[in-house]
Amino acid sequence: MRVSNNPSVIICTTQLSRSFRKIAALRAIDLSIQRGEIFGLVGPDGAGKTTMLRLLAAVMTPTAGQVTVVGHDSVKDAEKIRGQVGYMPQRFSLYGDLSVQENLQFYADIFGVHGPERQRRFEQVLSFAHMSDIPDRRAKQLSGGMQKKLGLACTLIHRPDVLLLDEPTTGVDPVSRREFWDLLTELHLQGTTIVVSTPYMDEAERCNRIGLLFKGELIECGTPREIKALVQGQVVEFHPDRLEVARAVLSHQPGVLEVQVYGTLLHVFVEDATVVWPRLQTVLGEAEVKVDNVRLIHPRMEEAFISLIRRQVG
């Protein structure tokens, strides 16, 4: 139960657990996040990502274990934590009838941003979110992507050291997602620590480290490269003319670790392609399956994620 003395650790959890009635949403999580990191939380729906962020934001108390954020204990000093973190829940409340500027004023009031600093912060966050020319636009008239940016601007109003973002880009189109991540990169370069949950594996690749949650447990944690390296073997991608037959005959071949369907393509995970693939070609030939567009690919985060979760499911 010792809090890390390492000054570069800004978030530290020790055996962090949370149950709802008898259901354990998080089990004994030990996690340290370094100052200035972008840390990605990924995992299937219901894995505990939202609970984790709420506990870090000190808006929920743990059933057991401990959370320290910026040196404060989340139970004893919840108020201090809330003053130093910016928490953007999945359904961030913007007031649709209020203008961009009025929404910012509302959050500035909540976080006690007053005096000469107040106006300066409005200008800074508006300029940061590229909204300086639309302070009077009503929030409900903004596109989905713009609303997310306004949500982020409101979350930043009190200059938090730590940002906790719960699926900030879900349902947002790829262009707006990229713009949102460009903003996160700006904050990262300024030294803000960011913890972000996401269902998008290409976003997970943009993090310094990723934690993979599954059924309330942190089953893997590492850099994107490390996580991808956990997936054993090589991946052969090809297009079979009869996909179901190809999948069925390959699934139980020795040397085949896993078969994933990707559209009209199959991704076959093998121990060593140069050894295994020629044999698989024979097997496919005997089953009268024609293949083309064969190539060796590097598993992306997407393939790695699916593989790691399926292994857990067994």
Added chain:
Amino acid sequence: MTEDTFAIQTEKLSKRFGHFVAVNSVTFNVRRGTIFGFLGPNGAGKTTTMRMLLGLLRPSGGKAKILGYDVAHQPRAVKKRIGYMSQRFSLYDDLTVEENLLFFGRTYGLRGARLRERIQYALRMADLIGREQTPGRELAGGFRQRMALGAAILHDPELIFLDEPTAGVDPVSRRSFWELLYQLVNDEGVTIFVTTHYMDEAEQCQELAFIHGGQIVAQGSPADLKVTLMRGVVIELTPDDPPEAMRLLKEASAAGALRVDDIALYGAQIHLVAQDAAQAQQQLAEVLTTGGVQFDPPDVIRPSLEDVFLSAIR
């Protein structure tokens, strides 16, 4: 011949709202028995186009033929033959899985043995056997999606429209949902028209169209689009100090000393999009060396569909 070849044919399809042109002379064909992906940023005209194809909105100009019928003149003939899963599909939380399917089946005019037979089919397809008596509210995310798809195909449609069917769903459930779509295409010969913001899903479609500003800006298979649409190449760089490298490269780009279209931080890597790869590599080497940042020899990597998409509309 064309009616047998194509499930959807549009010719200069347009929709104006007052002075605003939402869809501007859109022409495309969707081959029967394929999965066609319709992509575009929010507000690009995706939903308006889809609503015209569904017969819910009258075109201001041009026409759309669905399964050989002119949708503006024969909407009833079209509606009987198509299925639609909307972004916010309604599933009755208080009703069981079976009751939900009975309700939707009757709405489509199915009765007696035929209704029971189709419900059995939908349950098997959606892997909901054994969950017939589960109330809708207790279904997990992935199962809700499957159940909604089951409801959309009860009347045995030839063509199915899916509007962001997997928004906010985790990668594992999304992958199995797509396996299901391919089963429908391969086993039943249906045609699927789908919108999505997930580029890994778009990559699984046989044909894609990008709509932007109400116009189709590109159309083709994912592999073809990567070749024809991508302006420039993606260079991946691994510096020893990514934030510092990022600062130096952005500065140089702003000052005109580095000619690139985009710079994005991906954890420990930086992705640059450049028209002239050789020139960009030389320039970035100069910038980083002068700034004292060490780096591994940069690689030119395959663009993701997201890179391509952004390049097409920026």
